[in-house]
Amino acid sequence: MNNFGVFLIDKPVGITSFDVIRKLRKITGIRKMGHSGTLDPFASGLLPILLGKATRTANLLLADKKEYLVSARLGTKTDTGDITGKIIAEKSFAEISDKQIFRIAEEMLNLKTQIPPKYSAKKINGKRAYELARQNVEFKLKEQPVKIFSFEIVKIRLPFITYRTTVSKGVYIRALTETFAEKLGTIAVTDKLKRTRIGNLSLEKSVSPDKINSENWQNFLIPLSEIFADFPQIKINESKIKDAIFVILLFPWELLTAFIWDIESY
Numbered sequence: 001m002n003n004f005g006v007f008l009i010d011k012p013v014g015i016t017s018f019d020v021i022r023k024l025r026k027i028t029g030i031r032k033m034g035h036s037g038t039l040d041p042f043a044s045g046l047l048p049i050l051l052g053k054a055t056r057t058a059n060l061l062l063a064d065k066k067e068y069l070v071s072a073r074l075g076t077k078t079d080t081g082d083i084t085g086k087i088i089a090e091k092s093f094a095e096i097s098d099k100q101i102f103r104i105a106e107e108m109l110n111l112k113t114q115i116p117p118k119y120s121a122k123k124i125n126g127k128r129a130y131e132l133a134r135q136n137v138e139f140k141l142k143e144q145p146v147k148i149f150s151f152e153i154v155k156i157r158l159p160f161i162t163y164r165t166t167v168s169k170g171v172y173i174r175a176l177t178e179t180f181a182e183k184l185g186t187i188a189v190t191d192k193l194k195r196t197r198i199g200n201l202s203l204e205k206s207v208s209p210d211k212i213n214s215e216n217w218q219n220f221l222i223p224l225s226e227i228f229a230d231f232p233q234i235k236i237n238e239s240k241i242k243d244a245i246f247v248i249l250l251f252p253w254e255l256l257t258a259f260i261w262d263i264e265s266y
Helices: 017-028 052-062 098-110 129-134 173-184 238-250
Strands: 005-011 033-035 044-051 066-074 076-078 087-090 148-157 160-167 188-198 233-236 260-263
Touching: 005 017, 005 052, 017 033, 017 044, 033 052, 044 052, 066 173, 098 148, 098 160, 098 173, 160 173, 160 188, 173 188
Parallel strands: 044 188, 076 188, 233 260
Antiparallel strands: 005 044, 033 044, 066 160, 066 188, 076 087, 148 160
16 A cells, blocks of 8 residues: 555635645544645645655645735735734725736736735744734734745736736745735735645646545555656666665755655565
């Protein structure tokens, strides 16, 4: 039985990323499991779940570019930056034109830094930022470098603007929506959020967690050689295994994880 690999899950709205893990643990009987990039309960889309030894590659997926389809609602601001939060401000957007929206979308590519939202998992003196925010504790988060690779307007139907964006590791979409609105001269909240791609992994190849059960789960488990198909691959037969072990000892772990070892007859 193959007990390591990756599930590409299409997470629905209304459950946490850990809810998916909890369900898959029960189905597979495998405890060692993790995901590469949390999706909040209000968000949906691509959620890679790594099983067994595959969890060692989580950082490689976390470092990849991510693509999102986002619905922003102008004129409203919440304490969390999404529709689950408490409304803390309202502002007019009546004078905003389509031309202005497309112009600001182009300017978003120049964004170099971002301050994470207070309702985030960032740690402040050992505590999560969202825990402090819920306790009304005053604190500041530092700017962090980010890269916006693309920012495309998909649909405009005010107060809603739908955009598709590809971003680097560490970008918070809720904060990105707020920055976009600020440049437009108004405020906004992230109304809907769907992750559609991580690196070369697409939502089109994902599966609903409801379709996985104890009888068929291995059919949906994708081997690492397919997940990292664009990485160099080294095939090793039994006669060369001693040489391979020697090479492994020489390589630092960060470099070694860039290779997918397909060991034959061992």
